[in-house]
Amino acid sequence: MKKLLPILLIFSLLLAACATEKSTNQNKEYKIGILLSDTGLGDESFNDSAFRGLEKARGELGILFDYKEAPDGNFEKPLEELVKENNDLVIGLGFSAQEALEKTAKKYPDQQFLLIDAVSELDNVVSLTFKEHEGSFLVGMLAAMTSKTDKLGFIGGVDVSVIHHFENGFVQGAKHFNPKIEILTAYAGTFGDAALGEKMAEKQIAEGADFIYPAAGFTGFGALKKAEEKGVLAGGVDSDQYFVAENAVAASMLKNIDVAVFNMAKELTEKGKIEASSYVLGLAENGVGLSEIRVISLTEEQKAALKKATEDIIAGKITVKSE
Template sequence: MKKFILILLVMMLSAAGCSSASSEEKPDENIQTIGILLSDTGLGDGSFNDSAFRGLERARDELGILFDYREAPDGNFEEALEELVAQDHDLVIGLGFSIQEALEKVAKEHPKQQFLLIDGSSELDNIISITFKEQEGSFLVGMVAAMKSKSNKLGFIGGADAPVIHRFEKGFEQGAKYVNPSITILKDNANNFGDAALGSSIAEKQIEQGADFIYPAAGFTGVGSIQAAQKAGIYSGGVDSDQYFIAEKSVVTSMLKKIDNAVFNLTQQLVSEGSISESSFELGLKEDGVGLAPVRITELTDEESKKIKEATDKIISGEVSIETN
């Protein structure tokens, strides 16, 4: 019910941002248009999808583009992508690694259409790829978690057994152990990005095992984990977007995966240059593709803040390397 309300609110507020172009022609050849297929959980996830949507809204307001979007909760990504291709957009975006297979299939069938894959890497000539160094931002969240943990046990909840989720996990673990080498990380895989109740139950289990900081990388499933942490009176960390407002008594900080900035910046290049020259992007701390949201609820000491700043600089310089395998 909560997710339905979130989705309804986002759709009501964002309706003006979507292109009303027919499937046969663009409304104006001088206006750039973009189509996006959102990942599995769709709008209202308070995280991944909503961040990308904000980027397109900003592009609409500041750059004058139009956009349309599709959701495919039934998993029929190809049909949704074909609908967007039929609208003759200047760029069609597939959001999330789970869409890659369908996106590549559709891209092969439409070689003149320009596509963008976010959270995956493709070798096809008409697909631009964007990946993020989630491990770098997660390393900093792990540091904060270890600094504020009293039990020396932290919890990590992943949404899938996938490379992108492993980057969250490995970064979080190594950041925590950078502060406290003896700290314990409890790990669970939800295998689901859209079940808040499942996320809540996993978090509750980890809390029973002694975790006093929960870090989920699991979309809307993670929202349930954060809310369970708040109910239990312990700390948590958000992902992708600043999730403080989901649980204002629990979320200390969030690992910002700046999908909104990436979408806006590429759209800006498309508008100004008429095309996007690069074939792939990998965005980390150095490129301002990931980062930390403000620390709230608790305060970092001057020494703790200094240590996080030093770690950030060392990651950017390459002095600190984060293992993701």
């Protein structure tokens, strides 16, 4: 019995230490700072979704948060400001922030950063990416189901890897349903020009496309409005963009950045830090998905085809290539 007492004492002390640490984490007021991507708040897509996630974390988890924008393209200055404001986590939203975020992360090795939409190898940077190609596959199927011309249009913002995910998934999904369908593709070179998006969509529609899928930020906003004006269908991205063009947006590829950001905030409050070095979220992880289908009515067979494709992607029976 005497030998057992020291062991029990050590075990009790360990339990008490764990309980104290958990209690400390729960009582601490955590702060998160985010640098929004190029187009800033009001894009009704990428930035607004991340912002909603932080608003939910503030309401449900009690976190404090601040945000910065960099319309001049100088990402380093606002990132450094967020570090100096003593945020527990600093988020860089979008692949365009990677270079500046990594430079800042090297300067402040004790600060934890989260990079969304790109992958970093730095120890103090957590990477969060999405399988946009899986969600876009479903939009492509939907577009092919509704097309009367057998021509679809894809408009990308900047010609980079993450936008290729949207394009490639869309093309594969469309051809999965109709192997003979044609997809017109164009890149704007910017995420911030709605007028250019309108012109590009108008050109594709004139060439016969009767469904436009823009993965192009505010440039895509213009494309959706033009699709509505011309009486063709469209697919939204990142958030449910139905209310951008209510007579055109049949469905949106949901990139659940709000859910992911909230979950990162929750892990921070529960554990004191984000433990994994990277996260990749697809259909199986509820990272991407298809919004409610509006404007159009699908047959029972078409609904079943979309449901089966979703299940097959999650089960690994359908492999959607990102590149």
